[in-house]
Every structure is written in C-alpha cells, then in structure tokens.
Amino acid sequence: MKRRKFMGYAMAVGAALGIPRLLNPKEVQKAKIDRIDIFPVVYPTEGYFKFFGGPGGSAGRAAVIVKITADDGTVGWGQAVPLPKWSYETLETSVIAIRDYYAPVLIGRNPADFEAAHAEMDKAIAPGFSTGMPISRAGIDIALHDLAARLRGQSFAQMWGKSAGAPITLSWTINVADIGEVGGVVDEGKKRGYRHFNIKVAPDPDFDAALAREVRRLAPEGLLWADANGGYDLETALKAAPRLADAGVDVLESPLRPNRISGYQAIKKQGALPILMDEGVVSPADLEEFIKLGMLDGVAMKPARCGGLASCRRQIEICLDHGLMWLGSGLTDPDISLAASLCLYGAYGLKKPAALNGPQFLATDVLNKPLHIENGFAQVPTGPGLGIEVDEAKVVELMKRSAGDRLLRSCQQFSRFG
Numbered sequence: 001m002k003r004r005k006f007m008g009y010a011m012a013v014g015a016a017l018g019i020p021r022l023l024n025p026k027e028v029q030k031a032k033i034d035r036i037d038i039f040p041v042v043y044p045t046e047g048y049f050k051f052f053g054g055p056g057g058s059a060g061r062a063a064v065i066v067k068i069t070a071d072d073g074t075v076g077w078g079q080a081v082p083l084p085k086w087s088y089e090t091l092e093t094s095v096i097a098i099r100d101y102y103a104p105v106l107i108g109r110n111p112a113d114f115e116a117a118h119a120e121m122d123k124a125i126a127p128g129f130s131t132g133m134p135i136s137r138a139g140i141d142i143a144l145h146d147l148a149a150r151l152r153g154q155s156f157a158q159m160w161g162k163s164a165g166a167p168i169t170l171s172w173t174i175n176v177a178d179i180g181e182v183g184g185v186v187d188e189g190k191k192r193g194y195r196h197f198n199i200k201v202a203p204d205p206d207f208d209a210a211l212a213r214e215v216r217r218l219a220p221e222g223l224l225w226a227d228a229n230g231g232y233d234l235e236t237a238l239k240a241a242p243r244l245a246d247a248g249v250d251v252l253e254s255p256l257r258p259n260r261i262s263g264y265q266a267i268k269k270q271g272a273l274p275i276l277m278d279e280g281v282v283s284p285a286d287l288e289e290f291i292k293l294g295m296l297d298g299v300a301m302k303p304a305r306c307g308g309l310a311s312c313r314r315q316i317e318i319c320l321d322h323g324l325m326w327l328g329s330g331l332t333d334p335d336i337s338l339a340a341s342l343c344l345y346g347a348y349g350l351k352k353p354a355a356l357n358g359p360q361f362l363a364t365d366v367l368n369k370p371l372h373i374e375n376g377f378a379q380v381p382t383g384p385g386l387g388i389e390v391d392e393a394k395v396v397e398l399m400k401r402s403a404g405d406r407l408l409r410s411c412q413q414f415s416r417f418g
C-alpha cells in the first residue's frame, strides 16, 4: 500500500475507534480541520465585579466554547470570553463572528498552521485600528493550539520548546464601592491563601488613594497593582499616580483610554509609577508602535485580548527584547481560557502574581478534573495540549442551563460546521 493511502487508512481506523494516534511532524502538516462546533454558555458567578452583567439584567460570565475536530478525530478545545463592559465584543457578536465568519474559512485547513489560519481570519473580518474581533478570535486560536499540540502528543510548553514552569501565583481582585468593605474582601482572599492584591481604581483619586492605603495596610508584603481600566482623564491621572505611589501601589495599569497617546507619553514621563497598558494592545504591531512612542513601561498580558496565544507569545517576546515588564492578567477567564493562560505564563517563566481572577468569581467548570488551584497558586497543566480534559456532557449541560439567560436568546442554537 502506498504511504499516503496507508496513512489515510490508519487515520480512518483511528477515527472510527475514537482513539486518534499521535502524528509525526509531516503528518501534522497534512492534518485538516474537519469540523468546528461552538457552545455559547454563561458561567454562574459569585461576588461583585463591575464587569459582570449585561442587557436586561442578565448575569454571569458569558463564553463561547469552541471545539475543533481534525480529520483523524483528534479534538482541540478553546474558549472566547467576551465581556461587553470591558470591550465591544458580546456573547452574541462572538457567536456570529465565530459561526458565520471564522469557522467557514478554516474548514479543510491545517490546524497547526496558525499563521495561515490568522491570515484567513483577517480576510474574513478585516482589521480596524488593530485585529478584528480579537476576543472571539482567541477562542479559535486556543482551540487550534490545543488541537495542534494534541496531534503531536505535546504540551504547549513542549510545542514551544520550553519547560512547563513553576506554579503561577495568583492575585486577589478588590473591587469595592465603599472603603469599609475592603477588610472583608481582603480577608476572604487571605483565607483562600492569597497574599497579593489588585485594586480597581478610577475615576476618583481620593477614593483610590484611600483604597490603596487600606489594602497596603492589610497586606504590607504583597504586590499591590492598581488598574484604572482607562478611567482617568490625563489631569486626574497625573495627580492620582503619585498619590497611589505614596499609598503603596507598585504598578499602575491603564490610567487612560488607549487612544490618548500623548497622555500615556506624559504619565510615563512623570515616572511616579511603572505604567502598564492592557486595553488597546491587541496585535504585536500595536505594541511595537506604543513602545516606539514611549507610552508604557510594560504590558498586562492576556491572550483573550490579543486574539489568542500566537499574538500574546509574540508580545511577551517583544517585552523581553525591550527590557519591559510583563505581568500575567486575564478577563476573568473560565477554565479553558484560564488553562491556556496558565500554560503560556508558565512556559514564559512568570514569577510575579497574575491577575487571573476566574477562580475568585466563577462558580463552575466544564472539566473532568478541575484545574489545581490552592492557597493562591495555580498549577500549570502539563498534559497534552491545554493539559485539561473538557467534559463535553458538562459543556452541553452548562449550555442548556444557560439557555434561560437573556444573553443566550439569539445564540441558543448548537452550531456545527463541516
């Protein structure tokens, strides 16, 4: 039997038995995307966080779970995590972007050729100032990485030629409307083993300085990271930064909206605190330009914001090349997206506490075995691909359970391509 024919036969048998075999590098290049399924869900949440909630009083943390199946039956999982109070992508628009634009152009393509996949997605939804629909796209990108690594039988770290890395220290999020609530929220974090805290600040610098002082008093040793989510104007930011520094804050993230380029230049020049950007840094090209313009001292990384792992890896490397700080962050990522971030941050040797607050705010998961998170540390998953086993029955159950949610009304249909 000719080799090509034999390979096809072997793959067909493997798929029929439901036990895909590992492929050698040449075979991986020949693998094709056979099917893409998406599952819009809403994870139940616990605790107050200003970014939760949607139209008509809907609650929870929406996500689109993406399942990509290769022609040999191997499956990769990903997850898009739209958060409309954080940026313009919603559950509904993510479903449409993935279902009607990204999935159709990827069927029949090689799942391991990330560059080609992103080029096709660029053609399907053109970039604006930066990558189009990056949060939706990250769901596809993570699933492609999971699939490509599983085809090879490798973890992400192995696929990238790196070691898995040490457990990731987590930071506890403090988002309160009254300084009197700080003690309780800090206590809750400490009870769960957390020692590092990130605070949500802006627009009121008096409140923010008091908040920072109180958290610093209660957690004198930890990293204290203030995130304004673009909520100050320049004048206020220039006043707030030294006051936050005096109150014990270590880094200030996103003091201004990302289009305030001259404002970022001014606040970085002021030098009261290291200035990190988050919102607005989407593609590696954005980051290169913002560095050239002297707008930042570092970046709060999050694969979900960047269009996925390929872009986020490149951005970590750009930061390292320029001697800039990078911190690990997230979008209150549920299990699948969280696993991707942990694999990435572990492989790149993140030592500083990461603002991955999914474990703080989310009450459920869709995994056979939950991620190992204890005492404020998250183990980096080390198995093939994402190192997690997604339980499809749990995914379907969560989707059905979420179906009463208003957000899901336009997205209830289980969607399949290929």
Ligand SMILES: [Mg+2]
Binding pocket: 227, 229, 253, 254, 278, 279, 300, 329
């Ligand atoms: Mg942020």
